[in-house]
Amino acid sequence: MALDFSGIREQADSGARKVFFSLSLKAWLLVALFVFCFLLIVFFQLQGLIASLLLILAFILLLIFLKPRPSLQQQMDLIVQQSKEAEKRFLKHLIDEHTFSQIRLENEKKLIGIEAALKREQNPQSLLDLESSELDVRKRHKLKELLLEKDQAVLELEIAKQRYYKHRLDEKFFQEISSEKQKRLVELDTLISELYKLEAKEIMQDTERRLKQAGVKQDSEGVDETMQPSRRRRLKRH
Structure with a gap:
């Protein structure tokens, strides 16, 4: 029975190419x-x-x-260790409850952000086709940044909900993180819509300017045509 090594060979070639290009x-x-x-x-x-x-x-x-640079997984492991160290210090009464709560909240935010980044790396989602839009290069770049940040915020909100439902995040932290992400999503949606409105406004102004120029030209031609018969009548009377 023949064995199919094509998949293994492709993976090996892909890994070799990555190493080669990295070293080169x-x-x-x-x-x-x-x-x-x-x-x-x-x-x-x-x-x-x-x-x-x-x-x-x-x-x-x-x-x-x-x-x-440390990978995302290494960063996550480091933050988990920091949280454990903070918990040890709190249990030994080396830090107060307020400080411990702040450390936990900040670390939870970081962990959620890193987990969202890992998810986006594993399952990259295609954004809108901005190349075919009417936006110029600078505005397309800005819009892409806003859409990526919005995607990150949505992922973080979903992960926070999952952690809360699995009792890995208490209600107080979940409410605070959820409120923060919802506010940021409102800001991002406003910035995105304003960017589109600005572009639409510029297009409309250009269209109105062209229509106005065309209208003035037509009016002037219409006046000339209506004036010619009246002049002929006056000449006939004289």
Whole structure:
């Protein structure tokens, strides 16, 4: 019986391509940065200490730029550990109830935000086709940002409800988070509608201007045509 390794081969090729492009990107950045520094040294005839300092600075900047950032799951694990540490301190009477409550609330907000971001990564939803809209590039970019933020807020609100129904979030925190997200959704909907209204207003003004110009032209032509017979009558009378 023949075995089908096509799926495994595709996954392996995909992983290899990701690793290759990741490594090649870092390598190209490293080469480009050192070439740029070398050209600066040659062009400005920098020597000795200044050239060495420039290369060291370039290397430090590259290390900072390529420093790996913690993943969303790592951030979530860190926040969970912070919440556990805060609970230990509260039980030992090292922090008061108000401080502990604030820490819990802030951590719950962060966890909900990270969980929403993870969901969006796993199930990316296609937004509206903004390329075919009448909005210019700057407004399309702004509208895309607003729609993404709205999608994030809706996901966070849904996750907060799920946590509340599963008794992982108490009613006080749920009400506060829900109220905050609902207010933000109202603000985002207002900004989105105003952006569309502004674009529609500009289109309407341009249309009215064109219609007005066309109307003035037609009126002037109409006046000329109506004036010609009257002039002929006057000439006949004379």
